[in-house]
Amino acid sequence: xxxxxxxxxxxxxxxxxxxxxxxxxxxxxxxxxxxxxxxxxxxxxxxxxxxxxxxxxxxxxxxxxxxxxxxxxxxxxxxxxxxxxxxxxxxxxxxxxxxxxxxxxxxxxxxxxxxxxxxxxxxxxxxxxxxxxxxxxxxxxxxxxxxxxxxxxxxxxxxxxxxxxxxxxxxxxxxxxxxxxxxxxxxxxxxxxxxxxxxxxxxxxxxxxxxxxxxxxxxxxxxxxxxxxxxxxxxxxxxxxxxxxxxxxxxxxxxxxxxxxxxxxxxxxxxxxxxxxxxxxxxxxxxxxxxxxxxxxxxxxxxxxxxxxxxxxxxxxxxxxxxxxxxxxxxxxxxxxxxxxxxxxxxxxxxxxxxxxxxxxxxxxxxxxxxxxxxxxxxxxxxxxxxxxxxxxxxxxxxxxxxxxxxxxxxxxxxxxxxxxxxxxxxxxxxxxxxxxxxxxxxxxxxxxxxxxxxxxxxxxxxxxxxxxxxxxxxxxxxxxxxxxxxxxxxxxxxxxxxxxxxxxxxxxxxxxxxxxxxxxxxx
Amino acid sequence: xxxxxxxxxxxxxxxxxxxxxxxxxxxxxxxxxxxxxxxxxxxxxxxxxxxxxxxxxxxxxxxxxxxxxxxxxxxxxxxxxxxxxxxxxxxxxxxxxxxxxxxxxxxxxxxxxxxxxxxxxxxxxxxxxxxxxxxxxxxxxxxxxxxxxxxxxxxxxxxxxxxxxxxxxxxxxxxxxxxxxxxxxxxxxxxxxxxxxxxxxxxxxxxxxxxxxxxxxxxxxxxxxxxxxxxxxxxxxxxxxxxxxxxxxxxxxxxxxxxxxxxxxxxxxxxxxxxxxxxxxxxxxxxxxxxxxxxxxxxxxxxxxxxxxxxxxxxxxxxxxxxxxxxxxxxxxxxx
Numbered sequence: 112x113x114x115x116x117x118x119x120x121x122x123x124x125x126x127x128x129x130x131x132x133x134x135x136x137x138x139x140x141x142x143x144x145x146x147x148x149x150x151x152x153x154x155x156x157x158x159x160x161x162x163x164x165x166x167x168x169x170x171x172x173x174x175x176x177x178x179x180x181x182x183x184x185x186x187x188x189x190x191x192x193x194x195x196x197x198x199x200x201x202x203x204x205x206x207x208x209x210x211x212x213x214x215x216x217x218x219x220x221x222x223x224x225x226x227x228x229x230x231x232x233x234x235x236x237x238x239x240x241x242x243x244x245x246x247x248x249x250x251x252x253x254x255x256x257x258x259x260x261x262x263x264x265x266x267x268x269x270x271x272x273x274x275x276x277x278x279x280x281x282x283x284x285x286x287x288x289x290x291x292x293x294x295x296x297x298x299x300x301x302x303x304x305x306x307x308x309x310x311x312x313x314x315x316x317x318x319x320x321x322x323x324x325x326x327x328x329x330x331x332x333x334x335x336x337x338x339x340x341x342x343x344x345x346x347x348x349x350x351x352x353x354x355x356x357x358x359x360x361x362x363x364x365x366x367x368x369x370x371x372x373x374x375x376x377x378x379x380x381x382x383x384x385x386x387x388x389x390x391x392x393x394x395x396x397x398x399x400x401x402x403x404x405x406x407x408x409x410x411x412x413x414x415x416x417x418x419x420x421x422x423x424x425x426x427x428x429x430x431x432x433x434x435x436x437x438x439x440x441x442x443x444x445x446x447x448x449x450x451x452x453x454x455x456x457x458x459x460x461x462x463x464x465x466x467x468x469x470x471x472x473x474x475x476x477x478x479x480x481x482x483x484x485x486x487x488x489x490x491x492x493x494x495x496x497x498x499x500x501x502x503x504x505x506x507x508x509x510x511x512x513x514x515x516x517x518x519x520x521x522x523x524x525x526x527x528x529x530x531x532x533x534x535x536x537x538x539x540x541x542x543x544x545x546x547x548x549x550x551x552x553x554x555x556x557x558x559x560x561x562x563x564x565x566x567x568x569x570x571x572x573x574x575x576x577x578x579x580x581x582x583x584x585x586x587x588x589x590x591x592x593x594x595x596x597x598x599x600x601x602x603x604x605x606x607x608x609x610x611x612x613x614x615x616x617x618x619x620x621x622x623x624x625x626x627x628x629x630x631x632x633x634x635x
Numbered sequence: 636x637x638x639x640x641x642x643x644x645x646x647x648x649x650x651x652x653x654x655x656x657x658x659x660x661x662x663x664x665x666x667x668x669x670x671x672x673x674x675x676x677x678x679x680x681x682x683x684x685x686x687x688x689x690x691x692x693x694x695x696x697x698x699x700x701x702x703x704x705x706x707x708x709x710x711x712x713x714x715x716x717x718x719x720x721x722x723x724x725x726x727x728x729x730x731x732x733x734x735x736x737x738x739x740x741x742x743x744x745x746x747x748x749x750x751x752x753x754x755x756x757x758x759x760x761x762x763x764x765x766x767x768x769x770x771x772x773x774x775x776x777x778x779x780x781x782x783x784x785x786x787x788x789x790x791x792x793x794x795x796x797x798x799x800x801x802x803x804x805x806x807x808x809x810x811x812x813x814x815x816x817x818x819x820x821x822x823x824x825x826x827x828x829x830x831x832x833x834x835x836x837x838x839x840x841x842x843x844x845x846x847x848x849x850x851x852x853x854x855x856x857x858x859x860x861x862x863x864x865x866x867x868x869x870x871x872x873x874x875x876x877x878x879x880x881x882x883x884x885x886x887x888x889x890x891x892x893x894x895x896x897x898x899x900x901x902x903x904x905x906x907x908x909x910x911x912x913x914x915x916x917x918x919x920x921x922x923x924x925x926x927x928x929x930x931x932x933x934x935x936x937x938x939x940x941x942x943x944x945x946x947x948x949x950x951x952x953x954x955x956x957x958x959x960x961x962x963x964x965x966x967x968x969x970x971x
Contacts, residue, residue, distance in 0.1 A: 158717050166676070166677065167675070249674045326921055327921035350919070356788070357784075364792065367801075520668070554679050
């Protein structure tokens with residue numbers, strides 16, 4: 112009886128096998144990926160496709176792949192690498208623009224040959240829709256306020272007029288950013304607006320998002336009708352690999368063509384692999400050691416200055432970051448227009464630190480609590496090195512460890528005496544950057560730094576349309592901040608992108624978001 | 636027996652309610668603000684407040700709990716904020732991957748552990764017994780995440796035996812025609828030999844990794860249970876009758892040694908579900924485990940709660956089944 116059952120099951124199975132043998136998507140022996148496809152490793156899978164709600168590296172990457180903006184950062188060649196950090200802007204969907212004399216009216220002239228991926232032509236109404244979408248969003252509405260936009264109007268089919276409540280130098284940097292992507296309003300509205308845009312795209316960009324599972328991978332397919340010409344990579348597969356060591360091995364074995372977020376300690380190993388090219392460029396991501404200026408003894412500028420001489424800057428860069436960072440010399444990253452370190456006298460000089468502490472009345476040193484957030488190995492290593500260096504000048508730093516989320520809540524409360532934190536400005540502009548971090552009422556000024564002179568300079572600079580004059584104001588602000596030393600400047604990260612040598616056209620953007628359009632892959 | 640099953644089912648209801656309360660409370664106790672996670676670091680506090688209200692997180696906790704419980708009773712597990720989809724749909728999409736991994740790893744564990752346990756009991760203090768005990772000790776004490784990384788490093792990175800840990804099937808291959816969602820089974824059913832080979836090569840490593848802990852526990856339990864049985868009088872009698880050793884061990888002894896092993900197997904399911912979260916994350920396996928890891932990192936309450944509750948349900952049901960099987964194996968505990 113049992114034997115009969117088994118026999119029956121086997122017969123049924125073999126019938127099923129025969130029947131299914133000619134299934135449409137059965138794999139053939141010749142299966143293989145073409146040369147024009149790229150597989151790239153990311154650490155996280157992204158959370159949203161809506162341009163105005165995206166706020167993580169992966170989501171932002173999707174947005175730049177699927178959408179275009181009015182203007183784009185100018186790309187220049189620097190030491191053989193294509194780099195976009197000049198603060199200059201090139202036309203994109205807008206072929207030209209002009210401002211009124213009072214700089215409160217901006218007129219953008221749109222290209223008339225652009226169609227969205229849906230086939231709908233780009234019109235001024237789409238721009239109005241997209242900007243209103245930014246205004247009504249959760250994540251990006253604050254940028255709408257920063258842009259001082261009072262009114263957006265479609266003056267004719269291909270002309271958009273912006274009216275600002277007051278002039279701002281931030282306008283072009285803002286509208287070049289992914290949040291301000293131009294959405295196909297007809298498609299978006301027909302499908303349900305903002306809610307639909309969270310999971311779908313309606314752009315004019317070079318790629319469509321064919322498949323997206325935040326836990327595993329996303330597949331981007333080339334938009335062959337792209338108005339700037341079809342992308343050279345027909346397909347881009349973004350693999351979400353949370354383990355950094357796995358990304359390193361997959362690269363080393365050639366299983367993936369590229370990866371980001373590579374641990375600094377592994378870069379030397381990968382550089383030895385002849386099939387790989389390592390690009391390492393200073394990004395906008397900075398690391399600073401914040402001192403709470405409302406807490407004794409950090410309320411004394413002289414103490415903060417003293418500590419600025421007690422940090423082993425080069426050791427942090429060389430021993431902790433294996434050279435994949437450079438010393439931060441100002442509150443602005445060196446990749447930001449207007450950056451200057453002319454007013455920075457600090458270097459590692461323990462004798463000078465001790466002398467300054469003595470002058471400030473702390474010849475016997477002092478003790479403070481340092482809040483350390485988990486999640487980044489380099490923060491840990493930095494803290495240990497800095498603790499030892501401060502011990503050397505008589506200051507005791509007690510390290511309090513916290514889980515990442517708890518750490519973020521603690522520093523937001525504003526009660527932490529001292530902590531290390533990082534920051535990346537997605538809009539490459541000093542006004543944006545300092546407006547977040549070091550202006551008196553800045554939302555992320557967790558060390559409570561306040562200097563009315565700096566605030567005044569920032570206000571002036573924001574209204575100043577002349578780039579040179581603006582840079583001079585920002586330079587003055589940077590010098591004041593550096594002299595006040597609310598932060599001990601640690602370092603500015605380099606963005607490391609490792610690709611196979613067959614990959615061409617990688618362009619570096621200081622916001623660390625990769626644009627796939629310029630990239631290609633040579634046939635093996 | 637049916638009455639017993641029903642009574643046990645009813646008894647799980649209060650247990651589940653406690654699980655719901657605890658999972659709800661624990662996710663809320665975790666530091667971190669889901670609204671902040673949604674809008675990002677650079678958005679101002681007002682935007683965070685607005686989103687918090689949209690998510691219903693501005694309501695008092697008891698109100699949130701009652702509305703969550705109401706949803707549960709209607710079979711609504713909530714919406715995952717980090718994917719924007721109902722949790723149930725997300726789970727359904729990923730269930731086959733996890734199921735396949737769990738089944739293969741369970742199969743490995745049982746097929747290796749039971750014979751090994753028997754062999755080491757029958758050949759007590761011989762080399763096979765020492766081997767099995769060392770394996771048991773190592774398997775039970777090796778942290779999964781470390782074992783997984785080590786396996787990838789050695790078998791993929793150094794030896795090249797393991798395919799790139801990038802999912803369930805090779806790059807550039809189509810998954811087999813979707814029938815059950817289990818790639819191995821679907822590949823067999825549709826006669827897709829290439830997909831079968833690739834899917835098997837992909838599942839075997841994470842399954843091995845996940846199986847080690849279970850394998851260790853089961854082999855030790857089989858060994859000790861078997862040792863007790865082989866010294867009993869009826870076994871000696873059977874041997875004295877001249878019955879072949881394979882029948883003595885395989886039929887007479889094993890049947891009586893099985894109940895504790897089956898019980899432990901049921902309990903191991905909990906470890907298997909917990910282990911899947913880690914194993915899937917390390918091997919980029921597109922199942923529920925890696926999904927829940929994403930949810931935890933994104934402070935996404937609903938999927939984490941749903942995973943806890945579903946795990947508790949499955950765990951209770953499996954252990955009920957274990958008790959019933961226990962009755963079948965041992966008439967003395969058959970339930971009236």
